Amino acid sequence: xxxxxxxxxxxxxxxxxxxxxxxxxxxxxxxxxxxxxxxxxxxxxxxxxxxxxxxxxxxxxxxxxxxxxxxxxxxxxxxxxxxxxxxxxxxxxxxxxxxxxxxxxxxxxxxxxxxxxxxxxxxxxxxxxxxxxxxxxxxxxxxxxxxxxxxxxxxxxxxxxxxxxxxxxxxxxxxxxxxxxxxxxxxxxxxxxxxxxxxxxxxxxxxxxxxxxxxxxxxxxxxxxxxxxxxxxxxxxxxxxxxxxxxxxxxxxxxxxxxxxxxxxxxxxxxxxxxxxxxxxxxxxxxxxxxxxxxxxxx
Amino acid sequence: xxxxxxxxxxxxxxxxxxxxxxxxxxxxxxxxxxxxxxxxxxxxxxxxxxxxxxxxxxxxxxxxxxxxxxxxxxxxxxxxxxxxxxxxxxxxxxxxxxxxxxxxxxxxxxxxxxxxxxxxxxxxxxxxxxxxxxxxxxxxxxxxxxxxxxxxxxxxxxxxxxxxxxxxxxxxxxxxxxxxxxxxxxxxxxxxxxxxxxxxxxxxxxxxxxxxxxxxxxxxxxxxxxxxxxxxxxxxxxxxxxxxxxxxxxxxxxxxxxxxxxxxxxxxxxxxxxxxxxxxxxxxxxxxxxxxxxxxxxx
Numbered sequence: 324x325x326x327x328x329x330x331x332x333x334x335x336x337x338x339x340x341x342x343x344x345x346x347x348x349x350x351x352x353x354x355x356x357x358x359x360x361x362x363x364x365x366x367x368x369x370x371x372x373x374x375x376x377x378x379x380x381x382x383x384x385x386x387x388x389x390x391x392x393x394x395x396x397x398x399x400x401x402x403x404x405x406x407x408x409x410x411x412x413x414x415x416x417x418x419x420x421x422x423x424x425x426x427x428x429x430x431x432x433x434x435x436x437x438x439x440x441x442x443x444x445x446x447x448x449x450x451x452x453x454x455x456x457x458x459x460x461x462x463x464x465x466x467x468x469x470x471x472x473x474x475x476x477x478x479x480x481x482x483x484x485x486x487x488x489x490x491x492x493x494x495x496x497x498x499x500x501x502x503x504x505x506x507x508x509x510x511x512x513x514x515x516x517x518x519x520x521x522x523x524x525x526x527x528x529x530x531x532x533x534x535x536x537x538x539x540x541x542x543x544x545x546x547x548x549x550x551x552x553x554x555x556x557x558x559x560x561x562x563x564x565x566x567x568x569x570x571x572x573x574x575x576x577x578x579x580x581x582x583x584x585x586x587x588x589x590x591x592x593x594x595x596x597x598x599x600x601x602x603x604x605x606x607x608x609x610x611x612x613x614x615x616x617x618x619x620x621x622x
Numbered sequence: 623x624x625x626x627x628x629x630x631x632x633x634x635x636x637x638x639x640x641x642x643x644x645x646x647x648x649x650x651x652x653x654x655x656x657x658x659x660x661x662x663x664x665x666x667x668x669x670x671x672x673x674x675x676x677x678x679x680x681x682x683x684x685x686x687x688x689x690x691x692x693x694x695x696x697x698x699x700x701x702x703x704x705x706x707x708x709x710x711x712x713x714x715x716x717x718x719x720x721x722x723x724x725x726x727x728x729x730x731x732x733x734x735x736x737x738x739x740x741x742x743x744x745x746x747x748x749x750x751x752x753x754x755x756x757x758x759x760x761x762x763x764x765x766x767x768x769x770x771x772x773x774x775x776x777x778x779x780x781x782x783x784x785x786x787x788x789x790x791x792x793x794x795x796x797x798x799x800x801x802x803x804x805x806x807x808x809x810x811x812x813x814x815x816x817x818x819x820x821x822x823x824x825x826x827x828x829x830x831x832x833x834x835x836x837x838x839x840x841x842x843x844x845x846x847x848x849x850x851x852x853x854x855x856x857x858x859x860x861x862x863x864x865x866x867x868x869x870x871x872x873x874x875x876x877x878x879x880x881x882x883x884x885x886x887x888x889x890x891x892x893x894x895x896x897x898x899x900x901x902x903x904x905x906x907x908x909x910x911x912x913x914x915x916x917x918x919x920x921x
Binding site: 330331333334336337338340341342344345347348349350351352353355356366408411412415426427428429430431432433434435436437438439440441442443444445446447448450452453454455457458459462488491492493496497499500503549551552555556570573574577578590593594597598600601 | 655658659662663665666667668669670672673676684685686687689690729730731733734736737738741743749752753756762763764765766767768769772787788790791792793794797822823826847850851853854858861869870871873874876877886889890893896897900901903904905908911912915916
């Protein structure tokens with residue numbers, strides 16, 4: 324009996340730090356958010372119960388819905404460029420290739436660098452008057468006038484390019500891991516049967532990679548819907564709200580001081596926006612999961 | 623085996639087109655492929671190269687733009703960034719925060735993972751499920767506000783400890799990684815130690831943890847990278863405490879400096895200072911980084 328209590332004590336001792344931290348900083352904040360989305364609360368003074376008012380305001384909040392639209396443009400652009408590019412790189416580097424290790428190292432390098440720091444760098448090299456991108460483009464005579472990369476017309480493209488730069492290496496590596504689990508003899512026997520590289524890709528690589536790809540694409544979707552750090556550093560959602568995404572909009576409601584935006588702090592409404600944001604991300608992930616479930620089967 | 627069989631085929635057997643060395647089609651394909659690989663590598667390295675060359679230019683040269691390489695190498699940019707732009711302070715804050723987060727995460731996660739791997743206790747499944755969901759429901763900005771308010775209530779917002787605790791609380795991925803490593807250590811070892819009279823805690827810290835060193839190294843590398851690169855949390859916590867700013871925050875804030883336009887060269891030197899340690903760690907541990915990241919998709 325004493326032995327049993329001693330074991331229980333030891334177990335509790337070892338788990339306590341983890342459980343306390345998870346409860347205090349993981350679960351309590353979620354409950355806090357779920358509570359305050361029904362309140363009018365500025366962060367100081369009294370919190371006033373308002374029921375579903377925050378949600379009816381949300382439905383009429385055109386800034387929020389614009390940010391939702393921007394999020395989809397941003398995420399869509401990022402995925403459309405990142406996924407094919409990283410898959411292509413993975414397929415090439417999966418073959419026996421001279422210098423393949425060095426290239427893997429180079430492509431993966433951006434993922435170990437701070438997003439905020441490299442965004443500061445990109446902010447400077449995309450600068451329209453003295454930025455390196457324009458310098459290079461003009462020296463190569465690809466453009467005759469400096470392009471306003473951070474202006475209303477191109478800002479979204481610029482933040483997408485930065486996002487793709489930071490993500491390709493990561494997904495390349497995940498695809499590569501999937502490719503390496505495909506048995507080599509499948510390719511060998513297909514070659515003997517006379518299948519060329521294209522056929523081998525369509526009939527072996529893609530179907531065999533499907534289950535891994537399903538996971539990788541899901542991770543990519545979630546990450547691209549949630550990314551705002553780099554946008555915050557490069558454009559802060561501007562110019563004229565062209566790159567405002569859901570999470571950035573939410574951040575500005577919760578911490579207006581740090582962004583210098585004239586909006587007042589609105590924790591109650593912010594909680595409602597946070598909830599809606601989480602639901603949108605969850606719904607997209609769920610829909611993707613539903614429509615991609617066939618990929619889970621290996622043929 | 624297979625290859626020797628193939629090479630014994632009669633000489634007259636038609637070879638597949640793609641395999642004929644030196645055929646025109648193959649040369650074109652290979653050239654296109656290499657051009658693509660090199661172009662991607664150049665684009666990946668471009669911002670890093672621009673950071674490096676920019677950090678060695680004069681402020682005036684940065685302002686007017688137009689040059690790719692510095693006319694004369696300005697190594698004192700680094701000294702200036704270190705002293706004038708306060709990078710000494712930022713580096714210390716970043717290092718302190720990252721080391722504490724790494725130690726804390728490893729300690730909390732390894733203790734929990736050990737108990738979960740070696741013992742049964744009531745609520746074990748609930749604990750593991752919660753940790754697993756914590757990994758996927760990382761809601762980011764949504765829970766930032768309650769986390770911040772909690773730290774204010776605990777008076778931990780005037781030091782970096784608030785940030786450290788929040789980062790340590792997100793230890794679920796380290797937990798699962800370490801649990802995998804514990805499985806590889808035979809149970810007989812701790813049983814033998816306990817029979818010899820070593821207590822539970824002593825066995826863990828003296829016998830098992832030293833055996834886990836390689837696993838702790840890898841998990842620590844990831845925790846360190848995450849903390850070193852973190853931007854939003856230290857940003858929120860240092861809004862009123864500029865002295866606590868980390869490299870990522872201090873660097874991004876240089877954009878708003880009174881003479882920010884004149885200081886692009888310092889921003890670039892600062893970016894180099896903050897990228898360099900991670901890049902160095904990455905180059906030294908390149909293989910580990912790539913293997914562990916690649917392995918993570920299987921889970």
